Amino acid sequence: xxxxxxxxxxxxxxxxxxxxxxxxxxxxxxxxxxxxxxxxxxxxxxxxxxxxxxxxxxxxxxxxxxxxxxxxxxxxxxxxxxxxxxxxxxxxxxxxxxxxxxxxxxxxxxxxxxxxxxxxxxxxxxxxxxxxxxxxxxxxxxxxxxxxxxxxxxxxxxxxxxxxxxxxxxxxxxxxxxxxxxxxxxxxxxxxxxxxxxxxxxxxxxxxxxxxxxxxxxxxxxxxxxxxxxxxxxxxxxxxxxxxxxxxxxxxxxxxxxxxxxxxxxxxxxxxxxxxxxxxxxxxxxxxxxxxxxxxxxxxxxxxxxxxxxxxxxxxxxxxxxxxxxxxxxxxxxxxxxxxxxxxxxx
Amino acid sequence: xxxxxxxxxxxxxxxxxxxxxxxxxxxxxxxxxxxxxxxxxxxxxxxxxxxxxxxxxxxxxxxxxxxxxxxxxxxxxxxxxxxxxxxxxxxxxxxxxxxxxxxxxxxxxxxxxxxxxxxxxxxxxxxxxxxxxxxxxxxxxxxxxxxxxxxxxxxxxxxxxxxxxxxxxxxxxxxxxxxxxxxxxxxxxxxxxxxxxxxxxxxxxxxxxxxxxxxxxxxxxxxxxxxxxxxxxxxxxxxxxxxxxxxxxxxxxxxxxxxxxxxxxxxxxxxxxxxxxxxxxxxxxxxxxxxxxxxxxxxxxxxxxxxxxxxxxxxxxxxxxxxxxxxxxxxxxxxxxxxxxxxxxxx
Numbered sequence: 001x002x003x004x005x006x007x008x009x010x011x012x013x014x015x016x017x018x019x020x021x022x023x024x025x026x027x028x029x030x031x032x033x034x035x036x037x038x039x040x041x042x043x044x045x046x047x048x049x050x051x052x053x054x055x056x057x058x059x060x061x062x063x064x065x066x067x068x069x070x071x072x073x074x075x076x077x078x079x080x081x082x083x084x085x086x087x088x089x090x091x092x093x094x095x096x097x098x099x100x101x102x103x104x105x106x107x108x109x110x111x112x113x114x115x116x117x118x119x120x121x122x123x124x125x126x127x128x129x130x131x132x133x134x135x136x137x138x139x140x141x142x143x144x145x146x147x148x149x150x151x152x153x154x155x156x157x158x159x160x161x162x163x164x165x166x167x168x169x170x171x172x173x174x175x176x177x178x179x180x181x182x183x184x185x186x187x188x189x190x191x192x193x194x195x196x197x198x199x200x201x202x203x204x205x206x207x208x209x210x211x212x213x214x215x216x217x218x219x220x221x222x223x224x225x226x227x228x229x230x231x232x233x234x235x236x237x238x239x240x241x242x243x244x245x246x247x248x249x250x251x252x253x254x255x256x257x258x259x260x261x262x263x264x265x266x267x268x269x270x271x272x273x274x275x276x277x278x279x280x281x282x283x284x285x286x287x288x289x290x291x292x293x294x295x296x297x298x299x300x301x302x303x304x305x306x307x308x309x310x311x312x313x314x315x316x317x318x319x320x321x322x323x324x325x326x327x328x329x330x331x332x333x334x335x336x337x338x339x340x341x342x343x344x345x346x347x
Numbered sequence: 348x349x350x351x352x353x354x355x356x357x358x359x360x361x362x363x364x365x366x367x368x369x370x371x372x373x374x375x376x377x378x379x380x381x382x383x384x385x386x387x388x389x390x391x392x393x394x395x396x397x398x399x400x401x402x403x404x405x406x407x408x409x410x411x412x413x414x415x416x417x418x419x420x421x422x423x424x425x426x427x428x429x430x431x432x433x434x435x436x437x438x439x440x441x442x443x444x445x446x447x448x449x450x451x452x453x454x455x456x457x458x459x460x461x462x463x464x465x466x467x468x469x470x471x472x473x474x475x476x477x478x479x480x481x482x483x484x485x486x487x488x489x490x491x492x493x494x495x496x497x498x499x500x501x502x503x504x505x506x507x508x509x510x511x512x513x514x515x516x517x518x519x520x521x522x523x524x525x526x527x528x529x530x531x532x533x534x535x536x537x538x539x540x541x542x543x544x545x546x547x548x549x550x551x552x553x554x555x556x557x558x559x560x561x562x563x564x565x566x567x568x569x570x571x572x573x574x575x576x577x578x579x580x581x582x583x584x585x586x587x588x589x590x591x592x593x594x595x596x597x598x599x600x601x602x603x604x605x606x607x608x609x610x611x612x613x614x615x616x617x618x619x620x621x622x623x624x625x626x627x628x629x630x631x632x633x634x635x636x637x638x639x640x641x642x643x644x645x646x647x648x649x650x651x652x653x654x655x656x657x658x659x660x661x662x663x664x665x666x667x668x669x670x671x672x673x674x675x676x677x678x679x680x681x682x683x684x685x686x687x688x689x690x691x692x693x694x
Binding site: 020021153184186187188189190192195196199200203208209210211212213214215216217218219220222245246248249250251252253255256289290292293294295296297298299301302303304305307310311 | 367368500531533534535536537539542543546547550555556557558559560561562563564565566567569592593595596597598599600602603636637639640641642643644645646648649650651652654657658
């Protein structure tokens with residue numbers, strides 16, 4: 001299931017806010033349409049947001065009437081500024097923007113050459129994401145045993161990426177290897193990505209899935225129904241994994257029940273120069289909590305907290321699966337450093 | 348706010364499934380109407396279910412055309428049977444039914460005398476519940492400090508009882524004593540009793556309340572925003588507290604963050620002959636999970652788990668507040684025995 005695509009000067013994606021009831025395809029033709037789609041979560045999921053931002057810049061380049069390279073770079077910078085303001089937490093957004101800008105700056109040639117290189121780089125980011133997910137799937141599947149029941153939170157599937165998925169990529173890979181696994185999906189309030197998207201993806205693939213509300217996680221673990229947890233990530237920093245609100249709650253529960261807690265994310269999600277205290281946790285509109293879809297559930301005027309993400313310290317993380325391999329804590333002192341990616345961090 | 352009342356041969360209550368949007372008063376005139384209201388959760392909350400069941404029997408007695416005491420007792424037994432089948436987990440239901448039946452059997456006199464005694468006993472159960480909540484409030488308020496922020500799950504308020512509430516009774520009592528407290532209410536999927544009922548009650552009383560989704564509990568604790576947790580109970584057994592689904596998740600998180608976790612419940616909720624393995628955890632309709640209110644959120648045909656309650660082992664419970672006082676764990680070996688209620692269990 002390909003989630004985003006470049007098609008003759010249009011960026012084609014599916015409106016995730018309408019799933020699973022309606023499969024509405026959107027075609028975007030400029031930077032602001034892409035920015036709006038990210039902001040309103042028609043497009044969501046850290047790796048997909050990265051690819052979408054790259055394509056937003058590609059659209060700017062493609063339709064530019066700039067007469068000079070400097071003029072085009074200025075237009076790209078302006079689009080980048082718009083995109084950077086959409087959502088603050090997932091690092092893939094910033095990573096993809098920087099990669100495209102730096103490619104554009106480095107091109108030696110005329111405006112046309114820059115346009116071509118920018119579009120190509122955006123396509124490359126998308127392709128690399130799919131490839132990273134496939135690799136992650138193969139590495140991660142080693143951690144999954146035949147008969148396992150796996151709990152996942154939110155949607156870290158094909159819909160959160162360009163294709164295949166991170167956490168769901170690992171689940172898919174294990175399933176494709178013939179392992180008879182089952183999945184528990186948490187509904188993931190407030191935006192219900194688990195109930196709407198993860199269930200939709202897994203049912204399409206025929207992978208057995210049971211839906212639970214977020215507050216049932218403790219109960220299903222207490223009852224011994226869960227063997228492993230796998231989630232995605234929006235940003236991995238030196239000391240923590242930042243992911244969809246509720247991830248930390250699941251991680252603490254997994255820890256209490258001695259259930260392995262795995263994070264699957266490409267290295268484009270890593271931001272190892274930072275610690276969790278330096279990351280902005282996006283606070284979204286209170287209406288997402290007072291309403292479910294469009295239905296009001298709480299009295300008018302109630303005060304609401306709505307952090308879109310939370311912070312899971314690495315002590316709760318059993319391993320991080322990326323496209324380069326499986327990163328495990330070093331004894332109790334889990335220090336996730338770039339070096340360890342190439343060294344002792346791997347098994 | 349009185350939730351249930353006997354009024355000239357009618358039992359008057361508020362339809363809690365329609366709150367907070369509509370305040371619909373229901374008048375019930377026979378046992379099956381009461382049973383239906385309990386089953387469909389128009390009436391919910393362990394202590395209120397107990398009082399409602401007592402009133403269901405009172406209605407049967409009041410409108411009975413029995414010619415003999417034996418005939419009336421048979422009618423009461425039949426109503427009791429209907430009521431017992433409504434919901435299996437909250438023990439107050441069975442406790443109230445047994446108390447009314449045993450009162451009816453013990454009356455020495457004619458049919459009219461039995462009818463009068465049954466109605467009086469039902470009223471007494473209701474009055475005692477209010478009195479128990481007030482006492483619990485006074486005991487529990489000792490545990491609350493000025494400036495505390497308290498997290499509560501589901502609704503253990505006036506609406507879960509005849510009046511005043513158990514967990515919210517403690518919060519109300521602390522507030523009435525002039526303690527400046529704040530409350531975090533979890534929305535409590537699938538039936539949203541937190542978002543719909545707890546927020547409604549606290550806003551009416553002017554007690555500051557913030558609404559969060561269930562999966563934000565870890566985050567607000569991690570951020571140091573919560574000083575104490577207070578919840579109600581549907582059944583307290585030798586080894587555990589059985590309460591609304593999600594309670595166990597909150598308890599584990601409180602434990603991990605060294606936050607006191609208090610349970611407020613009248614002794615009518617205690618079932619100390621049993622252990623948690625002997626209690627039936629009600630599994631409710633999958634539609635409660637696939638839908639929010641009447642809106643479908645998940646793809647058709649998805650498998651669902653919907654346990655209405657979970658089990659919190661006593662090691663996660665800092666204290667139980669009942670109308671007789673505050674029951675604390677004895678060192679690490681917290682054995683909740685009836686004797687301890689009158690002896691060393693109290694402080």
